[in-house]
Amino acid sequence: MRNYRTKFTLLAAAILPLTAVASPVLAAGHAQASGTAATVAVYAPITVAEVEAAQRAWGDALVAIATEYDRNGQAAAKRLAGTVLDTAYGYDMGPVLFKPTLAAAPTTFRTTREGALAYFVGGDRNYPGDTGFALKGWRSYKIENAGILITGNSAISMGNVSITDAKGNVTKVDKTWGYVRDGHGKLRIVLHHSSLPYQN
Numbered sequence: 001m002r003n004y005r006t007k008f009t010l011l012a013a014a015i016l017p018l019t020a021v022a023s024p025v026l027a028a029g030h031a032q033a034s035g036t037a038a039t040v041a042v043y044a045p046i047t048v049a050e051v052e053a054a055q056r057a058w059g060d061a062l063v064a065i066a067t068e069y070d071r072n073g074q075a076a077a078k079r080l081a082g083t084v085l086d087t088a089y090g091y092d093m094g095p096v097l098f099k100p101t102l103a104a105a106p107t108t109f110r111t112t113r114e115g116a117l118a119y120f121v122g123g124d125r126n127y128p129g130d131t132g133f134a135l136k137g138w139r140s141y142k143i144e145n146a147g148i149l150i151t152g153n154s155a156i157s158m159g160n161v162s163i164t165d166a167k168g169n170v171t172k173v174d175k176t177w178g179y180v181r182d183g184h185g186k187l188r189i190v191l192h193h194s195s196l197p198y199q200n
Contacts, residue, residue, distance in 0.1 A: 044153060045150065045153060046152075046153060046155040046181065046187065048150070050179075050187055054189070055177070056143070058177075059143060059161070059163075061084040062134055062138055062163065065077050065081050065120065065121070065134040065135070066137055066138040066139070074123060074135070077134065078117070081117055081121045081134060082117060085117060089192075090180065090190040093180075094190075095111035096110075096111060096112075096113075096190050096191070096192065097178070098111065098115065098116050098191075100133065100194055101133065101173050101194040101195060103119060103129070107127050107130075115127065119133055120134040122135065136165055137165040137166040137167070138163050138165055141161060142163075143159065144160045144161075144162075146158050146159040153180060153181045154179065154180045156191070157175075157176065158174075159174075160172055160175065161173050172196075173194050173196060173197070175194050176193040176194075177189055
């Protein structure tokens, strides 16, 4: 379980990992000048370490949003969730293929930032069924990848995410994420599919 003692700690846990996902090796022929920040070409191959770092950043952000809600209310959680979406997801690059765990027609599939934000924190009349998945008291998570497929500057991961709430209840979901690099070389989520495991 992670402890978040201050709002600054919450924001750092959620945002810093997303803005500084593990830096890959520079693409061949791209030298780094001494004393300057590393830059990554948008076509540089994605690494497994980058994918795993992005997954941990997502889990940290989910816990941070839930904790922020418990301490400071829905408006504060919504602000933090918006920052996470803008940092981790590729909505500024085009549609994101987002299928939430608990969403029903006609809003099963969310391709806009508005739809994703509504799912995470609720309070949007356009998505009346959303109660705020990120507001459920989450305190820790565990990610188990079944596999990670890397094809150059895009990657897909598939596996399970188990999240634990403040009472110790565990929810396990099947999760698929797709990543591409943005114009600054940072990983962005462009595919997010989540569902409950099949029960016999």
